[in-house]
Amino acid sequence: MVQEDLVRIAHLSCGSEYSGIQKEIETAAEIVNARVFYPEISIEEVQQVQDDFGLHVASSDLGLIMARARVLVEGNTNADAVLITTCFRCAEGAVVRNELRRYIYENSDLPVISYSFTERTTSGTLLTRLEALTTTARRRSLLAREHQEGLTAGIDSGSTTTKSVVMKDDKVIGRGWVPTTNVIQSANEAYNKALETAGVNRDEIQALGVTGYGRFLIKEEFNADLVQEEITVNSKGAVYLADSQRGTATVIDIGGMDNKAISIQDGIPGMFTMGGICAGASGRFLEMTAKRLGVDITELGALAVKGMQQNVEMNSYCIVFGIQSLVNSLSKGSVPEDVAAASCHSVVEQVFEQQLQEVEVKEPLIMVGGSSLIEGVPKAMEDMLNIKVVVPPDSQYIGAVGSALLASGFINK
Amino acid sequence: MVKVFIYPSNSLILSDLVDRFGHEPLAVMHEIGKKIKTAGLDSPPINITPEDPKKGLKYAAVEVPSGVRGRMSLLGPLLEEAQAAIIVNGQDISFGCMGCARTNELITFLIKAKNIPTLDLDYPRTEETARDFVHQIHEFLAGLDNIKTGTSDQSSGDE
Numbered sequence: 001m002v003q004e005d006l007v008r009i010a011h012l013s014c015g016s017e018y019s020g021i022q023k024e025i026e027t028a029a030e031i032v033n034a035r036v037f038y039p040e041i042s043i044e045e046v047q048q049v050q051d052d053f054g055l056h057v058a059s060s061d062l063g064l065i066m067a068r069a070r071v072l073v074e075g076n077t078n079a080d081a082v083l084i085t086t087c088f089r090c091a092e093g094a095v096v097r098n099e100l101r102r103y104i105y106e107n108s109d110l111p112v113i114s115y116s117f118t119e120r121t122t123s124g125t126l127l128t129r130l131e132a133l134t135t136t137a138r139r140r141s142l143l144a145r146e147h148q149e150g151l152t153a154g155i156d157s158g159s160t161t162t163k164s165v166v167m168k169d170d171k172v173i174g175r176g177w178v179p180t181t182n183v184i185q186s187a188n189e190a191y192n193k194a195l196e197t198a199g200v201n202r203d204e205i206q207a208l209g210v211t212g213y214g215r216f217l218i219k220e221e222f223n224a225d226l227v228q229e230e231i232t233v234n235s236k237g238a239v240y241l242a243d244s245q246r247g248t249a250t251v252i253d254i255g256g257m258d259n260k261a262i263s264i265q266d267g268i269p270g271m272f273t274m275g276g277i278c279a280g281a282s283g284r285f286l287e288m289t290a291k292r293l294g295v296d297i298t299e300l301g302a303l304a305v306k307g308m309q310q311n312v313e314m315n316s317y318c319i320v321f322g323i324q325s326l327v328n329s330l331s332k333g334s335v336p337e338d339v340a341a342a343s344c345h346s347v348v349e350q351v352f353e354q355q356l357q358e359v360e361v362k363e364p365l366i367m368v369g370g371s372s373l374i375e376g377v378p379k380a381m382e383d384m385l386n387i388k389v390v391v392p393p394d395s396q397y398i399g400a401v402g403s404a405l406l407a408s409g410f411i412n413k
Numbered sequence: 414m415v416k417v418f419i420y421p422s423n424s425l426i427l428s429d430l431v432d433r434f435g436h437e438p439l440a441v442m443h444e445i446g447k448k449i450k451t452a453g454l455d456s457p458p459i460n461i462t463p464e465d466p467k468k469g470l471k472y473a474a475v476e477v478p479s480g481v482r483g484r485m486s487l488l489g490p491l492l493e494e495a496q497a498a499i500i501v502n503g504q505d506i507s508f509g510c511m512g513c514a515r516t517n518e519l520i521t522f523l524i525k526a527k528n529i530p531t532l533d534l535d536y537p538r539t540e541e542t543a544r545d546f547v548h549q550i551h552e553f554l555a556g557l558d559n560i561k562t563g564t565s566d567q568s569s570g571d572e
Binding site for chain 2: 089
């Protein structure tokens with residue numbers, strides 16, 4: 001990774017030291033050239049803060065992080081970004097974590113991310129999140145870019161599929177999409193397809209951006225100008241394609257391995273969450289449903305919008321037991337349309353329950369990624385939130401478009 | 414000499430009082446000190462590793478937050494050794510603080526469940542009550558000299 005400016009991440013934490021994961025947090029921070037520190041506060045500030053906030057907690061470490069949040073908002077400490085962590089399954093910690101994240105987001109310009117950990121949390125789990133946090137802190141001018149210029153390309157090396165686009169003067173002129181097998185080989189195939197449909201040669205490309213799980217590997221292979229995690233890249237691509245670069249927006253990307261929910265202000269992510277614990281809440285569940293119904297994944301959405309999810313009993317969010325519920329429904333005579341609708345509803349319900357509670361949902365709500373093209377998924381989200389969901393053109397290429405857009409900032413470098 | 418568990422278990426004042434009155438304080442500072450000073454594969458040693466919350470499973474189930482179990486991996490063994498205990502309730506954080514309310518609840522419950530001589534006190538907020546506070550601790554600790562350590566059949570000595 002290219003060494004960039006050091007980012008100072010203020011860590012507001014209850015329990016991470018006693019969970020034995022402090023070293024994991026610091027390791028992830030080191031990889032993205034960041035330093036984690038605890039904002040200094042006085043004991044009087046800890047004693048006073050609960051009365052001032054009107055939030056009284058039984059755990060004194062939570063009072064401590066409230067006092068630290070306040071010195072950050074008041075600008076009394078030199079921080080570039082904020083990481084809030086509390087123990088997974090601690091209700092009191094969850095309340096304070098969510099309220100402090102909101103407080104910092106609404107009262108400062110500091111990018112903030114929160115995470116609930118267990119003793120099994122590793123630096124690898126935290127890396128993409130901290131990379132996004134530091135990118136938002138150090139690349140604000142790049143993320144503010146609203147237009148693609150010149151001839152650029154982007155490659156999104158995802159866990160399930162690899163996507164590539166070629167862009168010229170604010171237009172997507174070439175597209176490539178292949179299943180991910182061998183990371184470099186799949187990237188080559190997708191990139192070649194995009195170049196071929198655009199009618200340009202590789203050496204004509206003025207700048208290349210890469211993102212996704214395989215970004216570090218393909219960065220070396222293609223000598224990319226920009227390598228950036230998918231949270232900031234996808235949010236940039238989403239507001240660009242949905243023509244919502246100014247003001248608020250919320251981006252939801254249900255991916256093959258993880259889901260992202262991102263609150264955006266003027267094209268720059270403010271709060272975001274990245275879920276990845278349960279496969280039952282991922283695009284993989286939809287793939288398995290399509291397979292069980294004997295239809296192609298591209299046909300699942302059309303099937304789902306014709307069905308009624310209420311007609312199918314889903315007893316579990318688990319990818320194994322959830323599919324079992326669907327199989328049982330089919331054996332009891334449920335129609336494929338209802339089963340397809342139930343699977344879309346199940347995935348969306350989990351995203352709603354586990355992730356959308358952690359970000360500010362502000363319109364427009366933009367759904368991106370391959371799963372957004374399964375019509376039943378945005379429909380289920382609309383039904384659940386009772387707001388219009390925007391699926392922009394080329395939404396399945398969102399990471400590649402975001403990369404190509406941001407890469408154009410490197411043309412003259 | 415009796416091993417006296419103190420709560421809050423990082424209270425320097427309580428630890429010092431127990432020591433001055435001739436008993437052995439069971440305080441978390443000593444346990445943390447061992448983790449820092451003991452040579453191991455990690456150099457410099459890491460205070461708490463992900464293995465510690467797993468040791469805490471002896472005291473709290475897996476659905477209990479890892480921060481509670483990590484704290485219990487330090488405090489639980491101390492509690493097992495304890496022959497008496499002093500609990501100070503409603504203390505100011507400058508007096509001593511374990512940080513986590515769930516750990517506090519579990520610790521105070523386990524002290525009571527152990528059925529050892531226990532002094533339960535409120536944190537003093539005035540000079541007069543502070544004098545009485547020290548006096549009660551002194552009386553309690555002096556009384557411990559007479560108990561049969563290790564096999565105490567004395568019921569909880571809450572005061």
